[in-house]
Amino acid sequence: MRTPISTRPPMGWNSWDCYGTTVTEDEVLANARFMSEHLREYGWDTVVIDIDWSDPTARSHGYNDSPPLCMDDHGRLVPDPERFPSSAGGRGFAPLAAQIHALGLRFGIHVMRGIPRRALAADTPILDTDSRASDVAEPSNACEWNPDMVGLDHRHPAAQAYYDGTVALYAQWGVDFIKADDMLWPYQAADIEAYARAIERSGRSIELSLSPGRDLSLAHLEHLRAHATMWRICDDLWDRWDDVEANFARFARWAPHASAHGWPDGDMLPLGRIGIRAERGEPRDDRLTPAERISLLTLWIIARSPLMIGGDLPSSDPATIALLQNADALAVLSESTGGRELFREGATVIWGAGGPDGVRYAAVFNLAADPRETVFDVRSLALPADAGVVTELWTARALETEPVTVQSDAARGVAPGSRALRLSLAAHGAVLLRFDPAADSQPAPDSLENLG
Structure with a gap:
């Protein structure tokens, strides 16, 4: 079984609800500085850049077909230097990770299952092997909702080598947390195992988050515990009461199994200023009532779900920030059992x-x-x-x-x-x-x- 990194669920900020695929280095740093100054003492300590950080054509409200993703000679995605200027010259996310670490925080990124379509088109070589992208690609097992990647054929040993090489690169950058997407619907056991193995081989302590879960079955519990820190039990959660209410039944099934051996995840908290350049809706303060915000946080806390804030922290209203600073309520997340x-x-x-x-x-x-x-x-x-x-x-x-x-x-x-x-x-x-x-x-x- 995977060795636990922490006895409480991860807590942090994720760029998806406010910036979708379009977040910039300055925006990441602004949220990291706010977290360090106002929230770190309450346990919030992780900053995660969500999907498409390698796409120079990223836009709000959807994904691009055939995006010109930035990647290296081995088909490994690298940051778009226009949005992340410190990554220029092959430095990747290392300079940004160093700034976030200097704030006393941890740094995380989103990845998609598989290998980029662009790498397959260029038939890039797989690092430390004699194989190429065409040898390991499995286009029939592609994501149903994102066009960036195709699946890997894990019957070929170079498929593992591709994940080993990508995670080794992330470890060199100083990544502490990886949100691996398109892993759970349908359930991709071979990819989950290969990714966890790549993290272990990287030599760096990296937490692995799996998504999206939709209605994830408890039949996968022991496999998930063996390979991941946290796993989504639902599809994307937005600022609608119906979305919150739908997770009551899911948490009733999953919460009794939450422990340091793995955390069922109800998705990020769509609280504060969201939709700025996001996938869903226009710029807004979240549409939940004050009472609904309390209910959302209360359920996530007593179910011991990971807490990832989705709103832009510097522009969120003080009342929302105050909820995230309630030390007594957050103690339930870290101290409760059963x-x-x-x-x-x-x-x-x-x-x-x-x-x-x-x-x-x-x-x-x-x-x-x-x-x-x-x-x-x-x-x-x-x-x-x-x-x-x-x-x-x-x-x-x-x-x-x-x-x-x-x-x-x-x-x-x-x-x-x-x-x-x-x-x-x-x-x-x-x-x-x-x-x-x-x-x-x-x-x-x-x-x-x-x-x-």
């Missing part, structure tokens, strides 16, 4: 998780389009009925629980001997709760902290 869906009925969804030293976490979601006020038995939230402090983490507000001795309309469904908690939930809203036990109490024997 996160899982506990209850789903109508518009109400409840998640629970364990924490250190008897701490418990709960998340309550209202999927309805109208606000609701509900009374819960704390035990239905996987919180103890013992004395302790319940805090709502997004507002830092302590919530009062009430002992129940008789059944009443005010506490319907709360058993005598337990405690009641009244919650007000906005339309499409959520609360994220932490239970801290009293100083003289002991964790319950069935504590969730040992699950997962």
